[in-house]
Amino acid sequence: MSRPTHFSRRRLLQLAAAGLIIGPTAELAFGRSQSLEATGQPIPRGVTLPASPPEAPASDSVGIAIIGLGGYALRQMMPAIQRTQSCHVAGLVSGNRDKALAVGRAYGVPEDAIYSYENFDAIATDDRIDAVYIVLPSGLHAEWAEKSFAAGKHVLCEKPMALSVAECDRMIAASQRADRKLMIGYRCHFEPYNLAAMDLMRSGAVGDIEWIGSKHQYTMGPTSPAQNWRASRALAGGGPLEDYGLYGVQAALYLTGELPARISATTTTPANDPRFSEVFATVESRLEFPSGAVAELSTSYDLPGSNEALVRGTSGELIMRPATSYGGQVMTLVRDGVSEPLTPGDPSVQFHRMMDHFASAVRSNTPILTDGVMGRRDLRIIEATYQAAESGRVVTL
16 A cells, blocks of 8 residues: 555545545545646657658648647657648647657747746747647646636647546636637547447437447556556546546447436455555446446456447447557447448548547637537546445436
């Protein structure tokens, strides 16, 4: 067990509201080893930066500052931005100046558009930057969204939106005060296989949906909260549910087209495992929908790798395995005992399509598909899941 450290009263109230304080001894059971501060890290292993900077952006391209230069930003999102015509990397925010300078050279970002976490407020006067993309650990999302809105910038924030409904409310309020867009990075809403699955369910391809099964899990290697933010309660909340399991929650909602009415859940945490001194290892939940459909979801940092979404209806089945990966999706529709492989498109387009949607909304002042209301909705479901697990009772929404 890690040495307990005390939460601030404000953070205790936030965690309690989110259902993340599990009983009166939770602070002892789950100490907090990391502070809620953004810090600079070295360039992640395996990252390859562009050999030459991109061409000058078009005059109407949306300039985006990337806040947090971790693996996801460097391996997926920044290369995707480079492939769009609608937006470009116009600024960087990092606690590691040397890393930021190297990334800036690769992406053609001037040195005076590279900010630290300490001088971030100066971004307010940088007209080259229209928006920010927050790619920090989840526990920092609310704070940096508020800072970005105060600076007059639009915000694209990685999922989960935050770690509690209260934090989501703060972000939405800040967006409204600033009259700026807030989008959550739910990439599967722009991915061909998941879009096709939504269309198939709306068209009744499997009849009335009876059951959805989702597994999003992997085995986390040896680590501790001090080494890996995903193992830190302050930065990751309860752990796998907010991170990997959110894909299953989302899939259950966009495949049924409904919100759950009742939730039951269990959590599992092995004893004396430093990986799980602060977060849960496994979260399993059952979502019951008004139509009668049921979704059984499993997410874990301590089970064999799986990424799947299965739908069983009155007249067929849809099998997606993998379902929500960066690439390599496989989809099969089964009807009357006949299996039909479906290949609706290239999954890799999900990244730049997401950026195109954000840029279009910023330029044209059009609605955001995956907005703060959707992000808040999902945190309400996560809160209810933890409440159900702690109480051992079904939670009604």
